[in-house]
Amino acid sequence: MGVFDDKKFDELDWISQATEPIDSKMNEVLGLMPESLTLDFNLYTKMLSNSYGLDLSLEKAVAYCLNEYSPDVNLSWDQKNVMRDMFEFQINVDEALILDFENGTLSGGEIKLVKLASTMDEKVLESLLGKEGIMAVSSMYCTQAGLSRANEIMDLLGNCEEGMRTRSDRRKRRIIQTRLTNLFKANEWNIRDTELANKVGFWIRDYVSSGNLAAFSNFCRLKVMTHKNQPIYSMEEVV
Amino acid sequence: MTELLALTERLSISRPVFRLQLQPNGRMLDANTSHPVYRYRPEATEDEILFKLIVRRYCETFSLDEGKFRISKEEIARSAMSDIRSSVTKFLEHNLGMRSPKQSKVYRWAYRSLPNNKEFNDVLVILYKYMRTFCNEDMRALTVENKDEHIKNTVAILEAMQEKYDK
Numbered sequence: 001m002g003v004f005d006d007k008k009f010d011e012l013d014w015i016s017q018a019t020e021p022i023d024s025k026m027n028e029v030l031g032l033m034p035e036s037l038t039l040d041f042n043l044y045t046k047m048l049s050n051s052y053g054l055d056l057s058l059e060k061a062v063a064y065c066l067n068e069y070s071p072d073v074n075l076s077w078d079q080k081n082v083m084r085d086m087f088e089f090q091i092n093v094d095e096a097l098i099l100d101f102e103n104g105t106l107s108g109g110e111i112k113l114v115k116l117a118s119t120m121d122e123k124v125l126e127s128l129l130g131k132e133g134i135m136a137v138s139s140m141y142c143t144q145a146g147l148s149r150a151n152e153i154m155d156l157l158g159n160c161e162e163g164m165r166t167r168s169d170r171r172k173r174r175i176i177q178t179r180l181t182n183l184f185k186a187n188e189w190n191i192r193d194t195e196l197a198n199k200v201g202f203w204i205r206d207y208v209s210s211g212n213l214a215a216f217s218n219f220c221r222l223k224v225m226t227h228k229n230q231p232i233y234s235m236e237e238v239v
Numbered sequence: 240m241t242e243l244l245a246l247t248e249r250l251s252i253s254r255p256v257f258r259l260q261l262q263p264n265g266r267m268l269d270a271n272t273s274h275p276v277y278r279y280r281p282e283a284t285e286d287e288i289l290f291k292l293i294v295r296r297y298c299e300t301f302s303l304d305e306g307k308f309r310i311s312k313e314e315i316a317r318s319a320m321s322d323i324r325s326s327v328t329k330f331l332e333h334n335l336g337m338r339s340p341k342q343s344k345v346y347r348w349a350y351r352s353l354p355n356n357k358e359f360n361d362v363l364v365i366l367y368k369y370m371r372t373f374c375n376e377d378m379r380a381l382t383v384e385n386k387d388e389h390i391k392n393t394v395a396i397l398e399a400m401q402e403k404y405d406k
Contacts, residue, residue, distance in 0.1 A: 048303060054257060054270035089268060091261050099270055101255035101306040111259070111268065 004225050008193070008234035020231040022125040024194040026079060030086060030120060032070045039111040041104050054099065058084050061113050076132045082124055090114050128194050130184040133201020137177050140205040142169035149208045150176065152216075156223050157183065176204060189226040193233045196222075214238045240360040243319050246293050247312035253279040253299060255307045272301040275308075288371045289364070292319040320360055323367045324353055327397065329378040330370055334390045345397050354404045366396060 009017065037043070047056055047064040062084045066075065075083065091097065093109035100107065142150055150172045154160035159182075163175030180201060183189060191197045200222065206215035217238045225232050254277040257270040281297050283290040296318040299308045327349045332340050340346050353359075373380055373389040380386050 045303070051303065054272055054301065054303065056268040056270075058266045088265050089261055091268075097259035098276065099257045099259050101257075106259075 003236055004221060004228070006225065006230065006233055006235065009231060012233070020190075020192055022122055022129070022192050022194065023233055024120065024125050024128070025073060026075075026082065026120050026125065026128070026194065029066070029070045029073050029075070030083065030115070031118065033065050033087075033115055034069065035115050037065070037113040039106065039113065041099070041106040044099065044106055044111075058087060058089065061089070062087055065113070076135075078128060078131050082120070082128065085124075086116050086120070088114055088116060125194060126187070129187075129191065130180055130197040130200055132198040133204070134177050134180050134184075136201045136205045137173060137180065140173055140176075140208050142172065142208060145211065146208050147172065149211060149216075153204050153208060153219070154179070156219070180204075189222070190229075190231050191222075192231040196232065196234060199237075240316060240320050240357055240364065242361070242364050243289060243293065243316040244312065246290050247316050249290070250281055250293070250297065250310060250312065250315070251279050252308040252310055253277060255301065275301075288368060289319070292322050295319075296322070320364075323363055324355075324360075326367060326370070326378050327353065327363070330374065330393065331397075333377070333379045334374075335394065336390075345394065345401060348401045348405055349397065352405065359400075359404055362400065366393070366400075369393065 008023070039047070044056060047061050048054065049064075051060065059080070063080065065087075066073070066080070066083065090112045091109060092112075096108050097106070097111065098108045140146075140150075147167065147169060150169070151164050154163045154172070154176060157176065157179045160175055160179050163172050163179075166172060166175075184191070184197060191200075200219065203212075203215040203219040206212040207219065218235070221235055221238075222232070225235060253275045256276040257272065258274075258276055260269045260271075261267070262269055279299075281290075281294045283294045293315060296315045297310070298315070299310045301307070302309050328346060331343070331346045331349060335343060335346065337343060341350075370378065370393055373383045373386055375381055380390055383389075
């Protein structure tokens with residue numbers, strides 16, 4: 001195995017290699033969630049934990065499920081929003097749904113939290129590519145040396161001439177973010193793994209802010225891999 | 240204040256039973272805590288002047304931890320007392336009969352340095368009850384018999400109170 005080989009891609013079956021689906025932990029997490037959950041009084045109040053009111057939003061219900069069925073996975077705000085859209089409340093009302101704290105009952109019908117699909121839509125996953133990393137670039141700070149490191153990054157990213165000319169670290173940051181956004185939007189590097197795509201922004205931040213050479217090495221390796229004109233699912237990282 | 244606190248003992252709370260509704264967008268189950276199914280609202284009769292103030296300031300909040308509504312009787316009594324205290328300046332503004340009542344000594348005392356202790360507040364509650372025998376809720380004198388004498392009496396009482404407590 002070479003340094004620039006993509007193990008994950010090599011292990012895919014031929015159909016997957018041909019169709020190039022986006023790989024994401026979101027699909028794994030979604031798979032762990034129940035198909036349908038009937039809410040009784042106890043579950044309703046558990047889902048409300050840490051709330052001030054009694055209104056139960058889809059966000060709270062899904063956050064409860066994530067915590068319960070996939071406690072080890074930490075999703076970003078955008079990922080949670082996407083996950084929320086995979087669920088809906090379905091109610092079956094006899095007369096009126098009554099939440100009774102005196103008797104500890106939820107009566108008058110049935111409330112269900114229902115999963116709408118078992119896999120994420122490709123377009124949705126595409127929109128998540130690199131997003132977390134791009135956000136991380138916002139917290140990148142540039143010292144004098146950092147400014148030239150940012151130029152090196154922009155040189156590798158390409159199409160950042162304006163950013164390389166400016167001395168303003170804020171503008172450099174913004175131009176890197178814009179470039180990354182366009183790059184993932186147009187799928188220029190053909191990265192097909194959301195977690196790997198997210199790492200790009202973190203590597204850039206770590207290298208520019210603190211001169212982390214491991215991060216720069218990873219970024220360069222990924223850039224080299226893009227020249228193979230193959231979908232990228234994984235790479236051997238330097239830690 | 241003592242009398243107001245005693246009146247708050249008559250207050251009760253709503254039962255914690257709520258009607259759930261799914262919002263049209265299907266993203267929120269709405270349990271309107273300000274409109275429980277069995278809602279308690281205190282009521283005061285026309286002649287219960289102090290209890291009316293208590294009713295106006297009645298406020299219950301739902302505590303999810305305790306699973307029931309709760310009220311702060313002390314807070315309600317304090318708010319009602321604050322209404323009584325502000326009624327003094329209102330009374331002077333409307334009934335002092337001067338061109339600019341706010342320039343008067345008694346008004347300035349009532350506005351700026353009205354004492355705030357248990358003894359004084361208890362006296363103020365008694366005075367408020369007296370003022371309400373010839374004034375409406377906005378502290379404007381009604382057209383009752385001996386209206387002017389009542390106003391003079393009240394102003395004299397306030398001036399005496401100022402003399403006694405403003406030391």
